[in-house]
Every structure is written in C-alpha cells, then in structure tokens.
Amino acid sequence: MxxxxxxxxxxxxxxxxxxxxxxxxxxxxxxxxxxxxxxxxxxxxxxxxxxxxxxxxxxxxxxxxxxxxxxxxxxxxxxxxxxxMGGAPVQDPAAFISTPEQRLQTSILFGSCAALCARGVVGVHENILASGGGDDPLAYASLLAAAVGAWWLSDLGTGIFHWSVDNYGSKQTPVMGDVIDAFQGHHKYPWTITKRQFANNTHTTCPATSCVTIPLLLTPDLGPNACVFMGVFCSMVVLSQQFHAWSHAKKSELPALVIAAQDAGLVISRKAHGQHHKPPFEGRYCIVSGWWNDALDGSGVLKRAERFIYDTTGVAARCWTEATFNVQEEAPEGWGNDIIR
Structure with a gap:
C-alpha cells in the first residue's frame, strides 16, 4: 500500500x-x-x-x-x-355541513353502485329466461355470495388503504395529500369525524371510486356476479368512512339498527376500532367490519411490507415511532350547537 x-x-x-x-x-x-x-x-x-x-x-x-x-x-x-400534519382542527361548524357538490358526488357514486347491483339482478333474470325459464335459486344465491364476498374483502381493502395513508406521504403528497393529512389529524382530533354530516364525511373517496363504477357500467360483457360484487365492494369502501364515524360515537348517539350491526360484527364497533387509537397507531387498520384485523396483524405482512419499503427506499413508516401528542377526544363544550343537525 x-x-x-x-x-x-x-x-x-x-x-x-x-x-x-x-x-x-x-x-x-x-x-x-x-x-x-x-x-x-x-x-x-x-x-x-x-x-x-x-x-x-x-x-x-x-x-x-x-x-x-x-x-x-x-x-x-x-x-x-x-x-x-393534521394541525388544528377545522373550528367552523359550517365546514362540517354537507355542500350541494358533496351531495352530488355521493349521489353519483351510490347511484352507480346501485345500478351495478340492479344490472346484476336483471342479468341473472335474463339468463334464466334465455335458458327456458323456471326457478333457478342457485343463480340468485350466487349473487348473494358475490355481495357477501364483496363486503368481506372490502374490509381488507380499507385496511391496506388505511395503513398506507397512516404511514406514508404527507400533506405535500400530490393528489392524496389532503387525505393523508386528514388521517393523521384524525389521530389528534378523533371527535371531528363524529360531527360531519354524511356527504361531508364520505365524499372524499367518491370521485376516485366513481372512476371505477361508471366505466364498469359501460362495460357491455360484465357478468351479473361481477356487477354485484363491484357495486357492493365500491359502496362499502366509501361507506367505511361512515362506519368509522360510528365507531367513534357513543352508543347513546347511535340508532338502534347501527348498534345491532356493530354488535353482530357487520360494521366496525367502538371497542374494535379503539385499539387503533393508541400510540404508535399501528394495527387494527380495517374499518368496514374489522374482520381482517386479526389476520393482518397476526401474519405480520404489513410489518414485512414496511421493512421492504425501508430497505428499498429508506422511507420509514410513521408507526415506527412512539409519538404522543395532545389528543382531543371530545368536541369543545357547545361546539356546533344550532348549526349541525
């Protein structure tokens, strides 16, 4: 040397x-x-x-x-x-009221989902007539199975989406920045989701989801089962934000039917989702029924994905920290009175 x-x-x-x-x-x-x-x-x-x-x-x-x-x-x-991220919550109660534009967005989305389901039912009926008529309970049972499967898998879909926006990106991220920031802010001010009117709460995912449902409606050879599956799946993905809001509300504030659905495990309950709201806000990401939470958390697949992303890009997941901050569980006294119904 x-x-x-x-x-x-x-x-x-x-x-x-x-x-x-x-x-x-x-x-x-x-x-x-x-x-x-x-x-x-x-x-x-x-x-x-x-x-x-x-x-x-x-x-x-x-x-x-x-x-x-x-x-x-x-x-x-x-x-x-x-x-x-997720700084001070919106304090103006008027911002929690559904606007005509938000109602239009939700109407288009849920209308297209309903049309897909109706097309599936009509398609089965037409297939029965084309085959000579008569009862065919199995054909309609397959539609029901498609609907149940869509509900079941939509829970997994929301879990993966929730995990991604909780852990990656920021308010500066193109397209998804506002959504990412809102999810992070939700950890600090969980009460706000309970105060939003329906369209105000669910409209954010409607435009993107409508970009799926409307083209499917225009697809000529889409089978009946596929129509019902996609109609239910897309509607559940959007409705998950309402299920999420219900999981933060007290039982005394919820209709009896919603409480029954939570108790039956059809939609996420306050107890099941509450486990997610503990630093570092990892796990229990699924917010339709929560059925997939044990499978996702127990398998460690998301942790392996986080490790892979870090090894590949050097970007660490936010749940790799213990971050504690002032959490405001309840709305300020008298907030929104005489404005939000």
Missing part, C-alpha cells in the same frame, strides 16, 4: 472518530413539549454501513455509532412530519 493511499485512509478514519466524539444531539423527547418520538423498530439491520480498512485492521466498530445516528435521524424526520 503506497503512502498516499495510507494517508487517505488515515484521514477518513480520523474524520469518523471526530464525528463520534462530537456532542450528541439533545434527546428528541426534550425538543418538543407536546410530541415525543422514539424509533422502536430500529432499521439498523437493513443498512449496509460499509467499513474502512486500515493497515492494522478495520473501523467496523463504528457501525454501532452510525446505526445510532441513523436511528436518531429517522426518529427526528418522523417527528417533524407527524408534528406538521
């Missing part, structure tokens, strides 16, 4: 040791009074820190220091992102 090469290595080692002796940053918990963050799922194992060879050996011992620095920087990045 020539003198110049040895000098370069010595300079790199000296720089590394100088960094290790520099004063450590202040603990994250002391830098924010209302938000504390700690990475509890350290990404150290997935990072290749490399090593610097020296004539007498290596400086691989510095990997622990570098891993700690990466963990601290990851926590700081997550803390800043979480603190900046």
């Amino acid at each position: 020539n003198v110049m090469h040895t000098a370069k290595i010595t300079a790199r080692v000296s720089a590394t040791r100088a960094r290790s002796s520099a004063p450590a940053r202040a603990p994250i918990a002391k830098r924010a009074a209302s938000t504390t963050t700690r990475v509890y799922s350290p990404p150290n194992g997935s990072i290749d820190f490399g090593s610097v060879d020296e004539i007498s050996g290596s400086v691989d011992a510095d990997q622990d220091l570098r891993a700690a620095m990466v963990e601290r920087d990851t926590a700081e990045t997550l803390r800043r992102t979480i603190a900046a």
